[in-house]
Amino acid sequence: MDKIKAFIIFGTRPEAIKMAPLVLEMKKREEIALTVCISAQHREMLDQVLDIFEIEADYDFNIMTKGQTLADITVKVLDKFNQTIKDDRPDIVLVHGDTTTTFAAALAAFYNEVKIGHVEAGLRTYNKYSPYPEEMNRQMVGNLADLHFAPTNESKNNLLQENKDPKSIYVVGNSAIDALKYTVDTDYYHEIFEWLGNDKLILLTAHRRENLGQPMLNIFKAIKLFLKENKDYKVVYPVHLNPKIKELANSVFDENDNIKLIAPLEVVDFHNIMKKAHFILSDSGGIQEEAPSLGKPVLVLRDTTERPEGIAANTLKLVGTSFEGVYQALNELAHNKELYQKMAQASNPYGDGTTSKQITDIIINTFKNKDC
Ligand code: UD1
Ligand code: UDP
Secondary structure (H helix, E strand, C coil), X not given: CCCEEEEEEECCHHHHHHHHHHHHHXXXXXXXXXXXXXXXXXXXXXXXXXXXXXXXXXXXXXXXXCCCCHXXXXXXXXXXXXXXXXXXXXXXXXXXXXXXXXXXXXXXXXXXXXXXXXXCCCCCCCCCCCCCCHHHHHHXXXXXXXXXXXXXXHXXXXXXXXXXXXXXXXXCCCHHHHHHHHHCCCCCCCCHHHHHCCCXXXXXECCCHHHCCHHHHHHHHHHHHHHHHCCCEEEEEECCCCHHHHHHHHHHCCCCCCEEEECCCCHXXXXXXXXXXXXXXXXXXXXXXXXXXXXXXXXXXXXXXXXHHHHHCCCEEECXXXXXXXXXXXXXXXXXXXXXXXXXXXXXXXCCCCHHHHHHHHHHHHHHHCCC
């Protein structure tokens, strides 16, 4: 059998973290000739992940610009990836999740009639603007894909409801858990633990497009008041490199607040600091998947989630983005021990860390049997 020519493409930090274990797994298999393409929709935040997993891209489209629009990203990825596919003619293109790189890359593959495998398929809110534009990106890629790698039965059911062919859907867990196997270290130490002392750590991240502006300002002000009234808590906030976010955070917090605004952390640091945290405050998607496995409560700074598994496991609580909602949720979790205990139980809705191996096996079998 000829080698299967597989392309993996990704562009942002979360895609890279969850595709890295798949890259490493596919590289080990003699049945596969793998090409890694990066759009570099993110630059520094993507390179951090590539360095940690020691992955070198075969193609780097280097598209990121400050203040890029969704249309900028789409046009550049479509154009550059289209050309690469035309030149190299892969058998299959693997995309991940819901970013604009994901959508534009899948569209380029479709235009060239190349098969598409969608990793982390079938997550839905069915609310077009939440998360924005990710919900529609994911739905559109779902319509283009030939193989759907759904993390859970819930996501599989969403795809079945949309009349996707049951034979094209595989429940494989989430490769976020594969990544945690590489990163979490029981002997981990970071200098930030000195600053923390005996206080309790809240880890904060916030970056969603729909939260920019007033919602993020509400969140920051609620945290500031909570910290003023609860001196036994400290917040670590690795600030996303979007300049709008940095500006807003600097305008609200100052050195008197018990908060450290730091640069984005490398993923090994981030996962281990997550493990040390008392709880997490975040609008991130990926963190909602990692937290149940680490047993860390997350107050989710959103009105909707496409990740209901963490809610069912009691790890996640949707708290929205109003000042009152966030302030109350912080106080409740900080002072209600029963609630905290209920939310801090570890569970594994996203599998046992074998997602990359399962996906690789499925691709090899699919091409071997030529029933794709
Ligand atoms: C993107 C994804 C979002 C994902 C998030 C992960 C889309 C539409 N959005 O959103 O789904 O949750 O990544 O973090 O695909 N920047 C840098 N350096 C970096 C990264 C970003 O300077 O390494 C700055 C740039 O000014 C860039 C801006 O951040 O223009 C926004 O980046 P962009 O990828 O457009 O949006 P995100 O909010 O990061
Ligand atoms: N993460 C990281 N460093 C940070 C913040 C987050 O490595 O400073 C990791 C986190 O563990 C998760 C991923 O980045 O794996 C989530 O990325 P992000 O929140 O930017 O995107 P989303 O998941 O919302 O698309």
